[in-house]
Amino acid sequence: MVIKVGILGFGGLGQAALKLLSTKQEMLCVALADQKGYVYASQGIDVNKAIATYQAKGSVGYLESGVLSDQSIKALISNPNHNVSGYFLALPNLPNTFMASVAKEFISSGWQGVLVDAIKRTSAVEQLIGLSEDLKASGITYLTGCGATPGLLTAAAAIAAQSFAEVHKVEIQFGVGIANWSAYRATIREDIAHMPGYTVDIAQAMTDAEVEALLDKTNGLITLEHMEHADDILLERLGICSRDRVTVGGVVDTRNPKKPLSTNMKLTGRTFEGKISTHTFTLGDETSMAANVCGTAFGYLKAAQAFHQKSIHGLFTSAEVMPLFVQ
């Protein structure tokens, strides 16, 4: 059975998600929405046309069967003729209330199915946790934090914790290399917002020229420490460790596709026999952010679909559900 999937958001992440889906037999992308429009095609969406149209005109709403709308998400999801089993919310993390507001749109639309996000911030996940009962009552299975971190690496931490009686610290360090930051305008601003002296509002208000000027000063590198990343709340929620024991940091090179360091998760704890030890999960450098985020997101979407078929609804996280491999 092919799962009919929609992608909300069509920036760098959404476009990568569509490309990835086009290689899968078990999933078919039938719906896309960006800020200015949407497209629904029950037989599947042509990847090249969608990306070319978006890049040329600024919205998939300009596609042949597309619709231009400043309420694109609402219009797409509330149409009862649209047959979509699950959506990947490849939406910007900013503003911080955006993901929860989209979840509320789904709740009030009457649509039932599965939702997956690749959200980053702790405070954004907290808002979704607050919607848990509403999601359940609406027959929606929502899996949050399903990108790379939180997501792939949080799941690895939940696995690694199994050897320990007590977890002392979880350290996540990511390396990202991108050839050209302008393909990831929203993501880079989200990263800048984590830098000392910057906030979400400041980063979001920066012009492209201001971002360029900042990156010139740092030789294209964004170094991040003690980021507000939802890995902490996901692990705390499961009793693995308190959130202050989880640290996330990384280095983003905006001028080189080679990663400045290998992305890794280190979990240190004490075994029931009293030994202190560290398990390590290291990602191969050749896997891109797109592969690590989108691959994981659809693996969780498949897992969410299996839950939904068993009538298990509500909010779950990447640390408590095993992602399934999508062929």
Place this chain on the structure above:
Amino acid sequence: MVIKVGILGFGGLGQAALKLLSTKQEMLCVALADQKGYVYASQGIDVNKAIATYQAKGSVGYLESGVLSDQSIKALISNPNHNVSGYFLALPNLPNTFMASVAKEFISSGWQGVLVDAIKRTSAVEQLIGLSEDLKASGITYLTGCGATPGLLTAAAAIAAQSFAEVHKVEIQFGVGIANWSAYRATIREDIAHMPGYTVDIAQAMTDAEVEALLDKTNGLITLEHMEHADDILLERLGICSRDRVTVGGVVDTRNPKKPLSTNMKLTGRTFEGKISTHTFTLGDETSMAANVCGTAFGYLKAAQAFHQKSIHGLFTSAEVMPLFVQ
């Protein structure tokens, strides 16, 4: 809510499992069975007394409230006055049909709850998969392959696979160091059965003196390649890769608690962008086999319990369910 747990089998693995459980607040061990007897104690079993009695007399049936029986498992599990939510089957892997025969005992007993094993061989897991429908009909949630490998490392492979469009190979290499093999008589014979020129029957028939003589020749090391390990079928079952792409090997040092190599899982694949890369999960050397196997087994038991409470019954594996952290 404290989960009342039983342990079947009380060799090295069962004893380690009991010690580990005694440190947990969320689980209480109320039942033990070995070949010659069993004990049930609704308020919990005293670790030290149980181990001392077993070591002195050869069975927990000699404990104050114990019962001697050559049908110990059957007698324990079929007694309707015994309130046990889940059992860890810490049983020898040999004979190869043993785990499935115990599963059948549970099916015919009328007991409902969760079962977890730390089984190793592919052929043994195949027998359990054959019982899937019977387990489901009996209201049992059975999680198989929940030790270290298969188990912890298979789960890590299922996570690692998420970055890839196609998985080329999964290589698991374990290092085990034990100070004194006689504490793990059954496990060591299982390992010997994987050595070239040996079979399950030959290994099982070996006297302790014969095992000693073999280990003298190898300086205490057992080197294993291309072992029949169920990691292969667990990953194949989920469509991650065909079983021939999964290899398991390792080195067991029977005379030194220090591991001869760091246990690790390497997964190599191709991303949707066409890049070949390898993710690596490495266990800290200070975590013992007991910590990695028993910690994981109870993490899956907790996950199985959550499934059971949602009326999800049948057979599942460590590669498709996320273990939950037991506090």
